[in-house]
Amino acid sequence: MPGDLQQPEQQAAPPAGSRLRRVLRAGAQTPGREEADLIAQEVPVALEYNGISHATLLATPHDLEDFAFGFSYTEGIIRSARDIYGVDIVDGPQGFIVQIDMASACQNQLKLRRRSLAGRSGCGLCGIESLDEVRRELPALPAQQGALSARAISSAVDQLRSLQPLHLATGATHAAGWADRDGNIQCVREDVGRHNALDKLIGHLIRSSMDPSQGIAVISSRASFEMVQKAAAAGIPALVAVSAPTSYAVQLADELNILLAGFARSSLFTVYSHPEYLSTPGNTP
Template identity: 70%
Template sequence: MSTADLSLPLAPSDEPLATGHSSYRVTRAGRHAPCYAEPDEIAQEIAVALEYNGISHATLLATPTDLEDLALGFSFTEGIIRSARDLYDLEIAETAKGFIIQATIASACVSELKLRRRSLAGRTGCGLCGIESLDEVRRTLQPLPAPTLAYDATAIAQAAQQLRARQPLHLLTGATHAAGWSSSAGDVLYVREDVGRHNALDKLIGHLLRTSVDTTGGIAIISSRASFEMVQKAAAAGMSVLVAVSAATTYAVNMASELNVMLAGFARDDSFTVYSHPEYLNTEEVSLE
């Protein structure tokens, strides 16, 4: 087989984009193994442009599934709209270069849109592309009220374990992140996947907004590291607990402390690390110092 046969879609026109993956022919190789070719599933990463009332605002690189949830969640967590009611209509058009989401929002939100307007080429690993000044990095958010219930460590560990089992696109391609919403008992109810960790969380938040799910008493779980923007999105959506599979950054920890979000990381097996507000846990902390 020639090199021209490698990494080409097998039949891209036969598979709808909504699946989130495409079949490619790849070559397996190894130090002590013979090379061989076989089909493989690759996660789709496609440009998605967002327009509000005819104003071009942002272009994201995303997996083209649950785009309605992505548009609603992004609009809300970016502060463009104040609630799902401010989003009047969505039209999604597929083009040769990607997707265009045309949103109609309340006229009262257009001024906020212009304040936060950014013409960006959003990368899957970056949530700040196109930001023009340091003042735009952080939104002004009010601290969340303290939760009325205590969270059980077993429930948090269980939710993290369930998230790993409910990522079909990741299991197929190995290239996507996930964001899940769990009850306080640790039962994962909703999961959204995307090649971008920010997009996955926006999709989840968009779904919760669209279906009017109360976010004051559950647990948000993400398959990625916990950056400040993930904390900011969770706080904007009223989520008091954010649990990450990987580590947290200093900015994320500081923001979670200020916004009254219990931030946890390294949620693997039966343990996790709490970076802020451990008092939300239904357990007594024992100092090892």
């Protein structure tokens, strides 16, 4: 019977966030055979702020400190990375508890963005208690007339494909990468949830004192409304997705001054919002 598989010492360790499992390969005209396979981890991750439970989401238990910072920042709970004094990660029998020690001045923001204690990896809005909480009031970003190039966007997309070790091993995760204005990917984060991957990326950016406004976010998923909202909250002026955007995502990108592109594959992509940000708008698909 298929089951968890112990990693042999002579084999290379699997990517962080994955586990080996023995599976049965079978087909209608193929003899079944057992072999080892890698699967992505998806576990409950509970966030606690100053000892108070706030939300539980399903996530990949890797880069959880980045996740704590990014989620807190894009949710408007903290104002900067300096508002978090420390993060402790507790591995419990049912999942992980991320204990966040933050400035007491942020307690009110925590109450305003309070969620229920259950969430899903595929939906960034699970647990929101009313329609008024769906969209945050965010200022529009400064315009970026002619600041980006089509070549840089295509280069970043091409690089992202090879910088997803967990996805390459399991086929089950999303990635969010940040590239500089020349299209050079500087960091990538992965997770089973696309919102979580972007939060991890943003958390890394603010912890590293990198300037999110000086680059491009590239995501391996569709561009939903909340992905645009998270990019805007972090000050990222361009969001590029390998899949399609939604109508609400396009509307929000229009209003918050974010270049939003989708179907980014090979050297082609489709710009839905603010094509004037490209230095060569005539070359856009």
